[in-house]
Amino acid sequence: MMEVPRQNSTFKPIKPKLRPKPRTPAQTPESKYWSSFKNHQISNLISSITSLTFSPTPPHPFAATHSTSLTLFSPQTLSPSSTISSFPDVVSCASFRCDGLLIAASDLSGLIQVFDVKTRTPLRKLRSHTRPVRYVQYPVHDKLHLVSGGDDALVKYWDVAAETPIVDFRGHKDYVRSGDFSPVSHEMCVTGSYDHTVKLWDVRVTDSKWVMEVNHGKPVEDVVFLPSGGLVATAGGNSVKIWDLIGGGKMIYSMESHTKTVTSICVGRVRKESGEEGREYRVFSVGLDGYMKVFDYGRAKVTHSMRFPAPLMSIGFSPDCGVRVIGSSNGVMYVGKRKTKGDNVESGIKSFWSLGQEEEKRVMRPSYFRYFHRGQGEKPKEGDYMVVRPKKVKLAEHDKLLKKFRHKEALVSVLGSKNPENVLAVMEELVARRKLLKCVENLDNEELGLLLSFLQKYTTVPRYSGLLMGLTKKVLEMRVEVIRGSEALEDQIRNLKRSVDEEIRIQQSLQEIQGIISPLLRIAGRR
């Protein structure tokens, strides 16, 4: 006779039904990384945020252009540190110099100004464009020149100190809206225009003929060099395309997961603690559909997608991967901030210094007097045999009442708890005890109201409807007199009727759709 372990004779609390787990995990590690950015909102800006740019020097403050002003934000506090508002028209674009001391900004009057970031004084005014300027940028590692593009379809290469354009690149047939300098050379730049083309210019070539041209197929809203310098990403229409410039301007991939125009793209880096993934770059794109998408161009896959409540106009990503800023058309900035590694580094140092002390801590032995002073706070060591107090089963209010066979009180208590799954579990337990209808019969007016409002809310939910539809019918059958007698209950019945009607309408339209689809599926299946 084997001894069978005695089954647990304690009261088992009722458990709601399990929900099906998705076949694939809800979040990939990467999407988990991107959603680990803590969201903040900066909403006191005036109008659409036309551009966002980060300073290349730490601590990487960023500038947002909106309306006729340019605001600098500190990345730590996310508060505006200074505002430059000496613009004659709406500011369209801004760019930091590579040392972060100067900032160039263009506006729709055609003027380009260079400011000292600290003092906010305009140092140079570059006036040559006759139409609004949409794009201005300092080349990488070049402190003396600027490139700009405007609605006059011209791309100008400036000598900043002399306030004169060195070269006028003619070639675009429509507004120039965007551009980017190559990260590997300060002599190559691309510009994107509304004539659907992206042109690559060499500033040393002064005959104003472009080096290369690719056709995006839609008015180009934004163009950006990828960090290798050989690839270019362009945004236009609702697609983002990756082009290989070294390979002769061949399109590598076209990402078309936005539903409306993509307004801005930028490149960001995934910061991982270790491993070869540490330097993986992603293309971020935002569009008028309010989505931010993270596109892994290495694997040609959208790895993360995020929804915002407004059309998005611009995006920026800090070079230290800590801050992601998105500007919307209604003047709200959505800032995602990752917990900086700084604290950890500091604590790491601390632990390094404290390592020596820890070594000194002696293993307690019964020969040592403090061994006998160990108190309740003493943590068990690995080899210690633990005498664990049996875990007490936590019983909810309704469980306690069910244990005492007070069925009606249990039902009322769980109805008050606002968790529909628990309510269903209690109802199922009552069905198994053959007590549910008796409970319904004994409910007083107020409790009946509670039950009816629950039914009104959840009867049409498919997961619960199997039990609740039958119960609703029974309740109405059994308590019709009481319901007729009370105004409030009648109101709830009316609401219930409305939601049921709504559900019936949905079902009908679904059936119609099914009727349309099923012949198609038949035909497809025959093949």
Place this chain on the structure above:
Amino acid sequence: MITGGKSYVSSPPAFSNDGKRLLVCTGNAVSIFSASTGLQIASLEGHTAAVTSVIVVPGSKILCYCWTASLDGTIRYWDFSVPELMKKVDVKLPVFSMVIPSLLGQPSLSNEKPTDLFAYLSIENTKEQNSVPKSLRGQIRKCNLTASRLIGGLILKETPQPEFIYVSSSGKFFGIRNKRKLHIWMVPAKDSGHLVAKKITLHHTKNLTVLAFHPTKRIVAAGDVTGRILVWRGFGYRLLSISDGLVSGRLVNKEEERPGVRGNDDAESCSTWHWHSVEVNVLSFSSDGAYLYSGGKEGVLVVWQLDTGKKKFLPRIGSPVLYYIDSPDPTLSSISCADNQIHILKMPSMEILKSISGIKLPNSLPGIYEGGGFAFDYSTGFVALRTENYSVQFYSLFDDCGIDEVQVCERNHQPADEITVLVTLVAISQDGSMMSTVEVKQPEEGIGGFVCLKFWALGSENKKFSLSTVIYEPHRDAGISSVAFHPTRHVAVTSSYGGDFKIWACNDEIQQKGRMIQNSGWACLAVGSYKKKPMTAATFSSDGSVLAVAAETVITLWDPKKNVLVAVIGETFSPIVTLSFAGKSDFLVSVSRGSKPQLSVWRMSKLSLCWSYKLHIEAVACTVDLLSFAVLAHLPESATRVESSEPKFHERDGVILVFNVMDPVPVATWSVRKAKGGGLAFLRGNPSSLEQNISDGNAPQEFVAYINGNHEYVLFDPYGNEANELSITRREGLVELEETGKFGYSSIYGELPELKLKRNQALSIQSAPSERPWETIFSGSSHNLPPLTRLCSAFLESLMEKRTAVVE
């Protein structure tokens, strides 16, 4: 031949005098269990029918004698320490209950010459046949055990059915219940052959179920079918008086007022307690008479304080309580439950120390879910049984012991409630690594009905099943008719009455196709249906290449890999309920029940019927390798009636037939009892457990296991001859009784030193006064404590300061 699966709770057990052993009636034998470990240590075998009473002869701790009475009409006297039969008394009538009051009384003084030992028996009068419908079949008779004869012509009482006899622990009274009456006899002080015991009768308005006598006072308690407990105090002063002088004073009182006492009953008062909602099964007074234990169908043991009526409970025993037995050790007692478990309780705290559990007894299920409740593990010889408390018990047929219990449905089981949630199907894969269960929740007036399919996986380390996947309503709201596993792959099929079948696959199956899935579990792979007919049975062929699904009367054959209908064969007269492939052959065995039952064998290669019988088949079992199969068939009513005159066929209502698939003439037949609700299976011979017991060393390859409706089972070799079968005896799994551990007083305070009154004062006594026994000595219930005289000396001694002995 191995038999087992006996009920442990058919009659009340008994503790041995030292309280360390429990004697349990198990079928034709008495099994002796150790109370401390819960393991079987010996068994008393010899009776040829069920043992109904076991009485341990009280005395000192080392005395190990007992009387047993059985339905085979014999009373035997055993020395159960050896164990050895000492004496046999043949009364020739089936004994349902036996009491020997004189054993319980004060031990007779040694100078008196030993009187004859008289037993009172409750027997069934088998001489009168059923000619008179309302004949009184039960009789209370008296038997002289010393002279080994029934005392002729003395019938104390005749009852419609044989009744259980209750005896008071003082041995003065014994009684029976008879419908709404209690009959109580007083045992004469000096019993002799024809001395008739005096009788009184107490009346009640409801049918009584149980009674109990107070150990010292004239109090009797009885339970009735409505759950009331009646306590009569001072019964029988008028009629059962010991001496007239003693009672004369009381006679006056009686005339005044007798609250609660009905009519002219001979009792002083009668009070009623009501806690149980349904009938009371158990009543027992504690040994000091301060408490009354009661139990019933609710599975709660209630302790009543006799004077105040205050209650204490031992809730959630999980099954109706059948018997409560006190042991000579005041800290131990046992309760027997209807789920074939005996719990040994530590007394004042009523904590369950050990459980002795046998095979789960069949539970009464609503009609459509009857039968088919067994799943056999071919290799290990386990059977999985559905139990009433929503779990599956694994019982080893070779070792006759429970292995494990898997709780299928996490729910509190209330034994008294109507059954609304039940496990309907259990299936185990051929390698025993996977299990699937189906549970059904029945609706309340059409709402809340629910079917749930669960897959379980065997843990590689602890060899226990753990839940892998839960599927709610796998076939919408339709019930599942069968579950079958693929013989080699991790694939299962369920067929439903709703008209479709589904093939389920474990995720590692899907993973092979190159998809990455993190969480493992079962998922639906394919759905099939045939003309929207209810699918009533499903099975895979032995190599897994063919899936046969019965669509009511026809059999559809599918390719499980492509989920394509291959062929349809049929048809039978009534819906098919079971399908199974015979071994590795291409023969398919189908069983239909109903008004036109049928056993058919189909040949797959020709897609045609080979042969069929009109038989009502309860279960089918197919061998794994050979071309044979066995069926358990009900004998037709006419056959039983004709053969019932033969004693051999008495009560035998079924036959096991072994067929070769090619040949409609059975290879072998056996007749069996209680075939209704039985199960049949082929099991692989377990060499490790049987080798040492087979003399010639060639263990049979396969056994046939037959479980009858009462869950008693037999394993035998279908091909071997009789001689070989008998040589395989039961495995010697008996464990020696551990003689360690003290109990009662000595367990708390250690052995008492033998007190010598004429002690030498100079003797130095080393007991220290710092022990302070008064802190613990009086804690606990009063009935727990040793007598005051023994306590007092130990207590006072501890208070006294010890003078250091002056020894020169």
